[in-house]
Amino acid sequence: MSSTKPNENISFHCMDIDDRILKAIAKLGWEEPTAIQEKAIPLLLEGKNVLMRGRTGSGKTGAFAIPIIQKVIISSQVNDAKGPKALILTPSKELSNQIYSNILQLTCKCSQEVTCVDISPQVEISHQKSLLIDQPRIVVATPIRALLHINAKNLILKDSLEILVIDEADLMFSFGYEDDVKKVLRHLPKVYQAVLASATLSEEVISLKKLVLHNAVILKLEEPDLAPLTQLTHYYLNAEEEEKAVIVYTLLKLSLIDGKIILFVNTVDRCYKLKLFLEQFGILSCVLNSELPAASRCHVVSQFNDDVYKIVIASDEKAIESDLNIGQKKTGKRKKDKESGVSRGIDFQFVSAVINFDFPIDPFSYIHRAGRTARGSNKGTVLSFVSLREQHLKDEVEEYLKDGLREKCNIFQKYKFNLEEVDGFRYRARDAWRAVTRIAVREARLKEIKQEILNSKKLKRYFQENPRDLQSLRHDKALHTVKLQDHLSDVPDYIVPSSLKNIISIDKNDKKKDTNIKFKQGKNKAFKKYLAKKKDPLQGMEFTGFGEMEKMEEL
Structure with a gap:
């Protein structure tokens, strides 16, 4: 050897x-x-x-x-x-x-x-x-x-x-x-x-x-299973179901995450639930799982690498199999393409952050999810939400990763997020999350599969001859199985945390009925420190906790 x-x-x-x-x-x-x-x-x-x-x-x-x-x-x-x-x-x-x-x-x-x-x-x-x-x-x-x-x-x-x-x-x-x-x-x-x-x-x-x-x-x-802690930062945040939704919505809508993101969940249903939740706020995302046609899966990865898409929601293959085998016969409706792999072997390029919306079911799943970022010499960040029933899974992952380190230290850093400062986001997120019913998820799955099959077979030659119409092949389009309310894509100034108002400005586009978040140019210490943190692939993760901005401004 x-x-x-x-x-x-x-x-x-x-x-x-x-x-x-x-x-x-x-x-x-x-x-x-x-x-x-x-x-x-x-x-x-x-x-x-x-x-x-x-x-x-x-x-x-x-x-x-x-x-x-x-x-x-x-x-x-x-x-x-x-x-x-x-x-x-x-x-x-x-x-x-x-x-x-x-x-x-x-x-x-x-x-x-x-x-x-x-x-x-x-x-x-x-x-x-x-x-x-x-x-x-x-x-x-x-x-x-x-x-x-x-x-x-x-x-x-x-x-x-x-x-x-x-x-x-x-x-x-x-x-x-x-x-x-x-x-x-x-x-x-x-x-x-x-x-x-x-x-x-x-x-x-x-x-x-x-x-x-x-x-x-x-x-x-002679190296651990993952990139060193100097290259890959691991954060965790104790959060239950609806709290996870609030935090993801806030981070994405306020542009506190810089770069391309992969959101991992444990089942195919969860992929669509999260996608339908985000699209209510005008946040576009792609779904990647083993039920989609192979050509579509490859197209999603390729377009993500070409910066066409910024957010991919992926399901973990092991969790899909365990989900299929519980209370279902082998002849059940849900069929997984055995020649498909999402969390393993796929070369997503220049991923800034991996967010484990559902915590992985074992250390190996965590390793392969986290391995989507911090590839080569690039830096990356992983944020994992941990519910009470997932706490033991986090402990198992930490113990496993510690065994591969020469110097014993904590793998996970606690990410501080003050939910009280984003009450406006919390009320919106709670209603939007509950609006995504099982029926809406089922309809979304059927709709996207039919759409992908149609695109990959029936219209292939047409789109080759009409490249401008390729827009209809986008995988991050809204599925519209949940009622969309135009005002939800807007971010009113009054719900922006006061600690961030000196950092960001809101640019409203009346035609698109959407909100663009821009970062102000300033000379205060808080802004300079924020820009320094922004060099981290996940700028919001390094700058933990909205409340800390006020403390920095006092310096």
């Missing part, structure tokens, strides 16, 4: 990588390799089998994608046999799409020599046959889709395959792919290079290692 130590300042230029790949890396803004890339890339270029374990955001995708592209370039130069050189298996369509996009970015300067396709979308295999006729060099797929094309003779690997990658290996068996993976392995050549990438070294990974890897090098980062 080999361990890696981060930040030894070895550049990509020292790794004997093709200049075209180096140019693509520079275009992506990767200044130096991450710890896992530093160790894995040279080993993979040497032809070693590697099991790499690293936390979310550690750069595992680049660690195996760069060597694959390098090897394909070399093969094309020696006129090697045509056919796929690399097969990358992932447990979800979203992750396949993400890896495919990353490979396209890394091959922007050598796309003729290095071709790549993603066959994970769940469409008729005859529609994807044309993608494989040209014999792409890299194929990305879920195990079940790869097996379908192998059985249909569209994908032949025995004569050409050199590298097999299994990403998020610790999820493969839990997603029900054990038999599919074993069947795919029967169609591979006797000798090939193999890579397993995983966030944990679970029993499932060990089982896969026995199946796939021989004489493997095991790379395990």
Whole structure:
């Protein structure tokens, strides 16, 4: 087993990588390799089998994608046999799409020599046959889709395959792919290079290692499961159901959260309840869960990364499964797409804050939710609401995370929020939260699913020919299953906390009947201190408690 130590300042230029790949890396803004890339890339270029374990955001995708592209370039130069050189298996369509996009970015300067396709979308295999006729060099797929094309003779690997990658290996068996993976392995050549990438070294990974890897090098980062406390700040706030709604409404409506946000809840129903609650105040958000079509899920992630959307409400996959299995038969109405993953493996980029509206059900769920932010060298913040019945879950998470720290200290900082200062918001939020009934949630779910299916199939060609009409494809539109009152999107001056009136100004747009919050320019100490705190990805979290503003103004 080999361990890696981060930040030894070895550049990509020292790794004997093709200049075209180096140019693509520079275009992506990767200044130096991450710890896992530093160790894995040279080993993979040497032809070693590697099991790499690293936390979310550690750069595992680049660690195996760069060597694959390098090897394909070399093969094309020696006129090697045509056919796929690399097969990358992932447990979800979203992750396949993400890896495919990353490979396209890394091959922007050598796309003729290095071709790549993603066959994970769940469409008729005859529609994807044309993608494989040209014999792409890299194929990305879920195990079940790869097996379908192998059985249909569209994908032949025995004569050409050199590298097999299994990403998020610790999820493969839990997603029900054990038999599919074993069947795919029967169609591979006797000798090939193999890579397993995983966030944990679970029993499932060990089982896969026995199946796939021989004489493997095991790379395990010498780092905790999450970014260090200097990079990722953890806040908690004791709050019950309606109090959570008040706080989220206040933070979002007063623009006290800076940047892009992911709100996590524990069930699909909760996704829509929170979305319907926010839309009553003119706060737009997208829902991301396993019930939506795969193309829509990938589109949401892509548009979020392109700054089209600022707020995503996501459901945790483990909680969805537990919700389905309680008091329901296996043939129940709610069906989860087993090739979907939300909290794991999806590369949401530049997420400023993760808000756990519902506290995660176990430490691993917390880790993977929190891992959506503070990726690479970026800073991030996590705010977790904790109800009385969730207190034991928070204690479990803190104990687990403390075990990975060299110096024992408190993981969670208490976030001070004075509800008395936002009484105007509280009364509004309470009524709006209660207005979102079960019937409204059910209608919203049906409406969005129908809308997404229509958009992804019926109107695809139309929107290609009429790009201006793409506005109707937005995923953050109001669902209108709860009566909207125009005045709720407005923020009257009298409900703004007095401690913030020297900081923000209200800009009302009569045409849109909405309110824009702007931060005043000033020379007082309070404002200067506030601006200093604003450098934190979540400006409101660092500046805890509205009441503290008054104290600062007295200084």
